[in-house]
Amino acid sequence: MKNLKNLIIEKTRKIITEKGVDCPTITLNSEFLNDLPMDSLDLATLIVSLEISTGLDPFRDGFKTFHTVDELINLYTEANS
Amino acid sequence: MFEKNGKFNLIENNVTYTLDKIVELPYNKDLTSIVVNCSSDNEKLVSKMLHALYVGQHLDIPVIFNRTNQQINFHNIPKKFSVGLFTSGTTGTPKLIFHLLSDLLPRTNQSINNFRWLLCYHPMSFAGLQVILQAVISNNVLVVDVDANVTKKAQLACQYNIDAISATPSLIRSFLLSWTKQLPPLKTITLGGEIATQAILDALKSTFPDAKLRHIYATTEAGVVFTVKDGIAGFPLEWRNSHLNGWELTFDESLVLHKKDITIKTGDTVKIIGNRVYFIGREDNIVNIGGVKVNLEDIEQKILSLDEVIDARVYAKSNPITNAIVCAEIATHDESKARAALATLNNNLDNAAKPRIVTFVTNISLTEAGKKLRKV
Known part of the structure; x- marks a missing residue:
């Protein structure tokens, strides 16, 4: 499977640029809803898009809280293990 | 009061x-x-x-x-x-x-x-x-x-x-x-x-x-x-x-x-x-997206009205944040023209109703009963 970190950052950037806004530098500590120009629908699109690409669904057992890129990577890494 | x-x-x-x-x-x-x-x-x-x-x-x-x-x-x-x-x-x-x-x-x-x-x-x-x-x-x-x-x-x-x-x-x-x-x-x-x-x-x-x-x-x-x-x-x-x-x-x-x-x-x-x-x-084709009720058939009719689109299936994909998002499968002979027409249509749709994930296909996928699958 493609590196999860790169995949998540790449898909996040794609969603932001498709909105027609400049994408800031995305770091592991970037908070999706606070530091990046994303709303909850964008974040939902990212989750669905990752599920389609990876077949992984870390939220199968219910809602899990995450804020940063790193926290989301960890959720997918755990789901993949 | x-x-x-x-x-x-x-x-x-x-x-x-x-x-x-x-x-x-x-x-x-x-x-x-x-x-x-x-x-x-x-x-x-x-x-x-x-x-x-x-x-x-x-x-x-x-x-x-x-x-x-x-x-x-x-x-x-x-x-x-x-x-x-x-x-x-x-x-x-x-x-x-x-x-x-x-x-x-x-x-x-x-x-x-x-x-x-x-x-x-x-x-x-x-x-x-x-x-x-x-x-x-x-x-x-x-x-x-x-x-x-x-x-x-x-x-x-x-x-x-x-x-x-x-x-x-x-x-x-x-x-x-x-x-x-x-x-x-x-x-x-x-x-x-x-x-x-x-x-x-x-x-x-x-x-x-x-x-x-x-x-x-x-x-x-x-x-x-x-x-x-x-x-x-x-x-x-x-x-x-x-x-x-x-x-x-x-x-x-x-x-x-x-x-x-x-x-x-x-x-x-x-x-x-x-x-x-x-x-x-819901028993109809209405899906709650981030608290906004969206009618999937309405969106599909709007997409079907675009000249470049031969057929379309609008469906909801569930997710843990907004309950669902709208997705669309579109059959067209000219993908770039269809994309442009869809972008124009999106400008007139409520944010929750915009198809977020769009795939371009030759044939629309149907259920065994020949119906369009609405929820995934």
């Missing part, structure tokens, strides 16, 4: 208004009705609405809150004080429905609690107006920024030490994803407008263990039908055929409400597991 020298405070766009200050504004005594419209600048919208309610009650004339700037037929409106709200229009043209003030007021007086509310719903929705009136009659504080996005609302909740909130599960999930450094001191949380899953109820119980947590079932036509306070998704099976807030509940596959000669087929499908009834979705 408008108690003189009451302690109600409205903080709208960081400006504080007392009720006295709102009601003392001048008005025309010859009015026969009042209409408050939404505009691109909603900086003082709730202040205007409260003033309209005060004047409407004082002159005993109807007040209409026109969220989507609909045409109003003034021949068909009541002569006396009542509050007109438009339905969302998901299942057809928005309908103007008048409510008596008593139907909008909370059934329990919580004035002993000095709550600080954040308005999360649109003020001209049934649920939004209920929060406003609850805060007014209980002499509470109400914080409002109508045009604020989710992140800004989450910040406002912390900034103003909000302890009472009424919102959709989708909005609450977004708040939980936004509150990183600080949590507001929530004491009461009410979920409504879409299915409250056990997952969101559990997430709230663990984040705010001391808060009173409840979820309500309401429709624009019936108002609040019931409130569930045990922290468990769905509602008790023993409520079947019983009367709650004047409505008798019956259900087979979907919930039907009865009151005297009125029958409301809600279209909300249910499933019985043990002694509990759970909501599972």
Whole structure:
């Protein structure tokens, strides 16, 4: 499977640029809803898009809280293990 | 309702208004009705609405809150004080429905609690107006920024030490994803407008263990039908055929409400597991996306009307944040032209209704029964 970190950052950037806004530098500590120009629908699109690409669904057992890129990577890494 | 020298405070766009200050504004005594419209600048919208309610009650004339700037037929409106709200229009043209003030007021007086509310719903929705009136009659504080996005609302909740909130599960999930450094001191949380899953109820119980947590079932036509306070998704099976807030509940596959000669087929499908009834979705093609009801067939018809599109399937894909997002499968001979046409169409669609994931295919996929699969 493609590196999860790169995949998540790449898909996040794609969603932001498709909105027609400049994408800031995305770091592991970037908070999706606070530091990046994303709303909850964008974040939902990212989750669905990752599920389609990876077949992984870390939220199968219910809602899990995450804020940063790193926290989301960890959720997918755990789901993949 | 408008108690003189009451302690109600409205903080709208960081400006504080007392009720006295709102009601003392001048008005025309010859009015026969009042209409408050939404505009691109909603900086003082709730202040205007409260003033309209005060004047409407004082002159005993109807007040209409026109969220989507609909045409109003003034021949068909009541002569006396009542509050007109438009339905969302998901299942057809928005309908103007008048409510008596008593139907909008909370059934329990919580004035002993000095709550600080954040308005999360649109003020001209049934649920939004209920929060406003609850805060007014209980002499509470109400914080409002109508045009604020989710992140800004989450910040406002912390900034103003909000302890009472009424919102959709989708909005609450977004708040939980936004509150990183600080949590507001929530004491009461009410979920409504879409299915409250056990997952969101559990997430709230663990984040705010001391808060009173409840979820309500309401429709624009019936108002609040019931409130569930045990922290468990769905509602008790023993409520079947019983009367709650004047409505008798019956259900087979979907919930039907009865009151005297009125029958409301809600279209909300249910499933019985043990002694509990759970909501599972809709019997039509309406999907709740981040608290907004979206009609998948309507969107599909709009896409099919594009010249470049041969066929299309619009479906909902579930996710843990907004319940679902809209996706589309499009059959076309010219993908680049179809993409451009879809981009133009998107500009005219509500944010929640825009297809988020679009795939271009040769043939649309169908179910074994030859139908378009709507939910994945």
